[in-house]
Amino acid sequence: MTNSFNEFDKAKMFLVIGSNMTEAHPVAATFVKNAVLNGAELILVDPRKHRLADFATLHAQIRVGSDIAFLNSLMHVLIAEDLYDKKFVNSCTIGFKELTETVQAYSPEMATGICGVEPELIRTIARRLAAVKPCMLCYTLGITEHTCGRNNVVSTANLQMLLGNMGVECGGVNPLRGQNNVQGACDMGALPNVFPGYQKVGDLTAMAKFEKAWNVDRLPGKNGLMIPQMMDGLVSGAVKGFYIFGENLANTEPDIRKVEHELASAEFLVCQDIFQNETTRFAHVILPAAAWSENDGTFTNSERRVSRVRTASPPPGEAKPNWWIFKQIAKRMGQEWESDSAREIWDNELSELAPSLHGIKYARLEGNGLQWPCPTEDHEGTCFLHKDGAFTCGLGQFLPVEWTPPAEVPDADYPFVLSTGRRLTHYHTRTQTGRCEGLNDLLGEETADISLADAGTMGIQQGELIRVKSRRGEVLVKANVTREVPSGMVWMAFHFREACANWLTNPAFDPITLTAEYKACAVAIEKIEN
Amino acid sequence: MEISLIINGHVFEFKPGQTILEVAEAHDIQIPTLCHLKGLTPTGSCRICVVEVERARSLMAACCTPAAPGMDVKTESARVVSARKTILELLLASGNHNCGLPGSESGSWSDFQLRVQSEDGASELCPAWGDCRLQDLAFRYQVKANRFSNIPSPYLPEMKNPLIVRDFSRCILCGRCVQACNEVQVNRAISFGYRGKDTKIVASGDGPLFQSECVFCGECIQACPTGALVEKKARYAWRPADTEKIRTTCPYCGVGCQQWLHVRNGRIVKVTGVENAQPNRGRLCVKGRFGYDFIYSEDRLKTPLVREENGTFREASWDEALYLVANRFKQIIADHGPDALAGVSCARSINEDSYNMQKLFRAVIKTNNIDHCART
Numbered sequence: 001m002t003n004s005f006n007e008f009d010k011a012k013m014f015l016v017i018g019s020n021m022t023e024a025h026p027v028a029a030t031f032v033k034n035a036v037l038n039g040a041e042l043i044l045v046d047p048r049k050h051r052l053a054d055f056a057t058l059h060a061q062i063r064v065g066s067d068i069a070f071l072n073s074l075m076h077v078l079i080a081e082d083l084y085d086k087k088f089v090n091s092c093t094i095g096f097k098e099l100t101e102t103v104q105a106y107s108p109e110m111a112t113g114i115c116g117v118e119p120e121l122i123r124t125i126a127r128r129l130a131a132v133k134p135c136m137l138c139y140t141l142g143i144t145e146h147t148c149g150r151n152n153v154v155s156t157a158n159l160q161m162l163l164g165n166m167g168v169e170c171g172g173v174n175p176l177r178g179q180n181n182v183q184g185a186c187d188m189g190a191l192p193n194v195f196p197g198y199q200k201v202g203d204l205t206a207m208a209k210f211e212k213a214w215n216v217d218r219l220p221g222k223n224g225l226m227i228p229q230m231m232d233g234l235v236s237g238a239v240k241g242f243y244i245f246g247e248n249l250a251n252t253e254p255d256i257r258k259v260e261h262e263l264a265s266a267e268f269l270v271c272q273d274i275f276q277n278e279t280t281r282f283a284h285v286i287l288p289a290a291a292w293s294e295n296d297g298t299f300t301n302s303e304r305r306v307s308r309v310r311t312a313s314p315p316p317g318e319a320k321p322n323w324w325i326f327k328q329i330a331k332r333m334g335q336e337w338e339s340d341s342a343r344e345i346w347d348n349e350l351s352e353l354a355p356s357l358h359g360i361k362y363a364r365l366e367g368n369g370l371q372w373p374c375p376t377e378d379h380e381g382t383c384f385l386h387k388d389g390a391f392t393c394g395l396g397q398f399l400p401v402e403w404t405p406p407a408e409v410p411d412a413d414y415p416f417v418l419s420t421g422r423r424l425t426h427y428h429t430r431t432q433t434g435r436c437e438g439l440n441d442l443l444g445e446e447t448a449d450i451s452l453a454d455a456g457t458m459g460i461q462q463g464e465l466i467r468v469k470s471r472r473g474e475v476l477v478k479a480n481v482t483r484e485v486p487s488g489m490v491w492m493a494f495h496f497r498e499a500c501a502n503w504l505t506n507p508a509f510d511p512i513t514l515t516a517e518y519k520a521c522a523v524a525i526e527k528i529e530n
Numbered sequence: 531m532e533i534s535l536i537i538n539g540h541v542f543e544f545k546p547g548q549t550i551l552e553v554a555e556a557h558d559i560q561i562p563t564l565c566h567l568k569g570l571t572p573t574g575s576c577r578i579c580v581v582e583v584e585r586a587r588s589l590m591a592a593c594c595t596p597a598a599p600g601m602d603v604k605t606e607s608a609r610v611v612s613a614r615k616t617i618l619e620l621l622l623a624s625g626n627h628n629c630g631l632p633g634s635e636s637g638s639w640s641d642f643q644l645r646v647q648s649e650d651g652a653s654e655l656c657p658a659w660g661d662c663r664l665q666d667l668a669f670r671y672q673v674k675a676n677r678f679s680n681i682p683s684p685y686l687p688e689m690k691n692p693l694i695v696r697d698f699s700r701c702i703l704c705g706r707c708v709q710a711c712n713e714v715q716v717n718r719a720i721s722f723g724y725r726g727k728d729t730k731i732v733a734s735g736d737g738p739l740f741q742s743e744c745v746f747c748g749e750c751i752q753a754c755p756t757g758a759l760v761e762k763k764a765r766y767a768w769r770p771a772d773t774e775k776i777r778t779t780c781p782y783c784g785v786g787c788q789q790w791l792h793v794r795n796g797r798i799v800k801v802t803g804v805e806n807a808q809p810n811r812g813r814l815c816v817k818g819r820f821g822y823d824f825i826y827s828e829d830r831l832k833t834p835l836v837r838e839e840n841g842t843f844r845e846a847s848w849d850e851a852l853y854l855v856a857n858r859f860k861q862i863i864a865d866h867g868p869d870a871l872a873g874v875s876c877a878r879s880i881n882e883d884s885y886n887m888q889k890l891f892r893a894v895i896k897t898n899n900i901d902h903c904a905r906t
Contacts, residue, residue, distance in 0.1 A: 005785065005809035026747065026815035028785050033716035055716075144905060177784030181884075182877035182904060188884035189892075190875035190902045196885060201898050214893040220868065224891075224898030230872040239872045239899070241862045245887055246876025247903065268858045275829050284858075285851055286843065288831035289879075292781035293791060293798065293822070297880025299779045301786025303809060307779040309880055312791045312798050313825065317832025318848060322876070322883035326890045328848070332856035333894050342882035350885045368788070368808040424745060425816055427782050433817060435824040437763055438692035442746060442816070515905040 002172035003136060003384040004303040004371065009034040011170040013128075013135035017045040017067065017156065018142020018519075022052050023424040025140070025176045028302075032138075041132055043125055045070065046142065047419065048484050048491065058125055061486060064417045065146055065520045066115035068403040071155040073111035074126045075103040075162055083130035085164025092389030093161050095398035102400030114403060129163055134171030141178060141421065145518040149510040151401040161396045167386035177302040178422075184300030187357070187372070188350065192224030197354025213353055216335075226514040227253075228507070231262040240267040245322065246289070250278035251429040251497060254505035254516045255472045272325060275431050278497060289322050290315035297323075297342040298365065300372075304382070306360050307369035406520035407508035410488070414470060414522035416454075418490045420501040421518075430495045446499035447480035449491040450525065455481040458527055467526040468492070473503035476528070490523055535601035544597045551579060551592040554605060561605050562614065562667050564621075564755050565704035566593040570713050576704050578617050578667065582607045589613055615671050621664060622675035625683050626699035627756070629656050629665045642680055649687070649699060652766055656700065658757030660770045664702060665756075685730055691740045693762055693820050694751060696731075701758035703729055707750035714753075715813060719744040748819040752802055752812065763820065764800035768792055777804060780818040781878060785809060787818050798822050859895060872899035 008031035021029035029052060036042050036055045044056035047064050062070050078084040079100055089096050108119030129135055137160050143152040157166075157173050165171035177183050189196040199206035202221045211219050225233060231253070233239030242263075253259040263269065263282040271283040274291045293312040300306050315321075323345060327337050339345040343362045351357045359374040360381075371381040389396070410417050425443040426433045433439045448468050450460065460466060462481045467474055468490060477492070477499035485491050492501035506521035534543045537554055544553040549572065554561050565576040572594040580589035584602035589610060592603075604610065621627075626646040647653055656662065668675075683699035703722075708731060711720045719742050723732030734742030751759040773794045780787040787810035792800040801822050805812040834851035835843040846854075862870050873891050875884045884902070891900040 022745075025783050025785050026745070027787050027810045027813045027818070030715045030813055034714075037713070037716065149905070179784060179877035179903070180779070180781050180786060181879065181881065182784060182902070184881040185875055185877045185884040185902045186904050188875075188881050189888045190884040190900055191888075191904060192898045192901050195892070196888070210892070214889065216893045218896070219892055220896050220898050222898065224869075224900060225872055227874060227901050227903070230874070230899060230901065233872065238870065240866055240870040241859055241872070243871070243873040243887075245874060245883070246879050247874050249874070252903070268862065270855055274825075274831060275827070276831065283835075284837045285846075285855055286831060286835040287851060287855075288833060288835075291825045291830075292878075293778060293825060295880070297882050299781075299786055300881060301779075301809065302784040303786075305786060305809065306881070307786055307788065308777070309781075310776050310778045310791075312776050312778070312793045313796045316830045318834070319830065319832060320848070322879055323886040325852075326883070326886035328852045329856050329859075330890050330894045332852055333860060335894050337886075337889075342880060345882040345885055350881070427817060427821070432781070432824040433821050435827040435829065436821045437823055438820055439816070441692040442740070510905075513905040 001174040001176070001303045002166065002386060003170070003174055005031060007136065007170045007384070008032055009038070011035050011134075011136045012040050013132040014040065014042045015045065015129065015135055015137045016042065016052060017137070017139045018152075019138055019140035019176060020046070020048065020050045020052070020142075020421060021138070021140070021176065022050065024178070024422050026424065028176055041128065043128065047486060047489060049486075050484050058121065058128065060115075060117045060121060060125060062115040062117055064419050064489065065148070065406040066403065067143060067146075067152045068148060068155050068401055069106060069111045069114035070117060070122070071159050072103045072106035072403065073108050073115070073122050074129065075099065075159055076106045076111075077108065077123050077126035078130060078162055079103065081127070083127065084162045088164030088166070088389060089162065092166070093396040093398060095400070099158060099162070099398040099400045102402065133163065134165045134168045135160075135163060136170055136172060136174060137165070138174045138176060140176045142519060144175070144513070144515055146515075146520060147407045147508050147510050147517045148401075148404045149515045150512045151404070154399045154401055158398050158400065161398060166396060167384070167389045169384055172384060175302065180301070181299040183302055183304060184298070184306075187300055187354065192226055195353070196350050197356055199354075210353065213349070228509055228514045228516070231259065234262045234265045241270070242266045242268070243270045243272070244279060245272045246274075248277045248279045248429040248431060250282070251494060251500055251502060254502055254507040254518060256500065256502050257473060258507055272322060274319070275435075277429065277431050287325055288317065288319040289325065290319050294319070295321040295342065298346060303371060305369045305371045306357070306365060308362075308365045407517055408471075408506050408520070408522045410522045414524045416488060416490045416523050416525055418468070418470065418492065418501065418504055418521050418523040419519045420492050420494060420505060423493045423495065426493070426495040428494070429497070443495075446477055446493060446496040448477045448499075448525065449480045449482050449485045451485045451487045451489065452481055452483060453487040454525075455479065458525070460527060465528055467528055468504060468523050469526070470504040470506070470521055470523045472506070475499040475503050490525060533599040535597050535599065535603060537603045538605055548597050549593060550581060550590070550595050550597050550601070550603055553597045554592065559605060561592045562670070563593060564663055564667070564702065565706060567706050567709045567714075567753060570709050573705055573709075576617070576702070578614055580610060580613050581605050582610050611671065614667070615673050618664070618668050618671055618673040619675060619677050621702050622668060622673065623678035623680050624702065625681075626650070626697070627656065627664065627675065629659050629662065629668075645682070646699075654766050656757045657760045657765045658700070662757060663755035684728065688738055689762075690738045691746070693746050693816070694739060694748065695760050695762050695765055696739070697758050697760070698730060700756050701731060702756055703731070704755060706753040706755060707731060707759060710749040710753035715747050715749045717743055717745050717747065720750065746816040746820065747814060748816070749813060761800055761820070763823070764792070768794060768799045773799065780814070782817045782821065787814055789814065789818060791822070797826065863895065868895050868897040869899060871895050871897055873901075875900060875902040877902050877904070
């Protein structure tokens, strides 16, 4: 997030796109609702009429995967009606001309054919956005989990720059991150192209710095593989040994049959986890890890805030902290690492190596933590980025993009679009929430959410067992007939193995980020005749 | 122009719009409250915060009376204390407040206690014992509850849902839960129902919580000043006196809510939000508040496991497992080069774990084949 959660209840305007915040980020959503009750406007852009729609001033119920057409059309109106922020565009950005050329084609009359939103509503939304500033744009995986996910993200940034909503309090582009520490795992360089603190692999200065710090020579200079490439490599033989730490890939990746074939192809698979799960079935070695609240450390949340995690109870049996396990393997492969606690790792190593974290030390994290960038030990942290239009790379660059449809769209054989995500009560594959007393009682099985209209046409009753199938697999699942879902759409989660949406999802990926298109594939639904 | 009032003989400046309570709190003068939920519109319903204002006819509720220039306020005068005692006596008589303070010398105590125990289905004192503002105030003002006869609640407790026990017999109708639900978390699940002596906090037409709009965030429990709302899992498993509070960060979504872990005998028995902390300001969701006990599951991995030839797993020592991993990795590197190894880190675990894993891959194995679910 460029901005912070504590700006939410002060904001005057929100554009929430592809985010079912009340279920996926419930506490963040409470601050949005507080703002609305205090008079803020909320523009919701989402195919589903989920709970946040009750609070929306305007709801553009776009078709799945049409985000770019919709956003380009907003920008078309802003430019055509001369409503964009000229001062910001002229002084802080480049590429406006190219943007204008691209969005020229996306008149509301043209875009409506793609996104299904009435031209007048597109115009109204553009005018509201121009009238009330700044606006906080929030998105979640509804934006990223598409074959055009990267372009979707770029479009949201284009819009916010055009409106001059960057670098200000209560503005910005704010992805609400899915996992508690997905921001941190990125910051730590658990990515194939960057070292900790986003220092580029292949950059000679960065390489030299890390070689010296880690006391090694010749760090590899070419980018590594991303997860889908690793999985392909297991089958092709390019990857022989695979180390999975705290992920249940067998349930979370698209097309479970394909994923399981890939995992089964591993010559040597190490799983490090707190439970056996569907993925550990394929392991050759399973290493038992300490869980949350069983060791000290830090998480970094969506707003870049580093907060402490503390020990409440000891790990069971011989389970060990993950950092210790990695250190022990390094030792047995010939390297002695000095740091012997999470605190030593942070204070003595990574904060020294990552400039944006340099001022953050455990001693400073006793209260509310610190938000990076925090370059020095007297720096108070950074609530919002790009202050006064100062972008990391100098000027903000418009990157105009064209709309592209999802890789698989409904047809005669598979006439519905399946979109997937998380529900409130459970988390991912339920390895944790499924083992918490009471949570399974609140939600004990998967459902396929379908519209009243489709249920009516097909004669499907609430709670009736139906078959949902795609080109990759099929599941038997109870129908949940709901007003949330528009006609032509099926919505499912991936919490339960038996009717997991990932038996059906499409392993098609964004060409740059290799993010899978969890939000769109084609399915058929069938009544089960007795 | 500076404006001021007098509280307990001291002159304090204040800003227009501040209540007497806000001015007092700003100067560390404690006025007791029950129904007041900080930051929200005061309702003034419990009257425990009454203060004496010179020349005013009656006592004024500090939470909803605006400070005015020249006001002369006494927060603990004899009249104030007498009024608070009466309020507390009435509240204690209104339900199953069996904390041991009220009326313990009276003969009817045993009968009362036995009735409450049978309604609680437990032989212990109130589940909020030691964590109850009503009890604290009864102690502070040395109130005994034998002045008014105890009136049993007309409503049975709701035990039907798996997470929240609603005990109407201990509800003092302060309305904090209603505000927490409607104004803080804005889930709009509960409200006041019925009238007069039948008044009750109801969910969705007076049905059980799980058939209402309730999302089990538990904000109402955190707001409840008595034992009317308690976590089912923590009921009788927890007393503040023998519990340590440890601050940590929630392990679920990317908001990063700050939690208090209430730890008894090395075990988390309850979780609450850290008030005034960033980013959640005391709020939690159903997973944050109730999703902690997976760590105590019997299914936890407790020892390294190594797969046998026949596909089953056997237990192994750390030394064996670690050498096995290191040696296989070394062999793969020798045979196929470092890029034949790849690793996926965990976006749920701490930063220091991810740091060490990428360091293992880059500095030891010598490949950049390290990733995690960053883009999903």
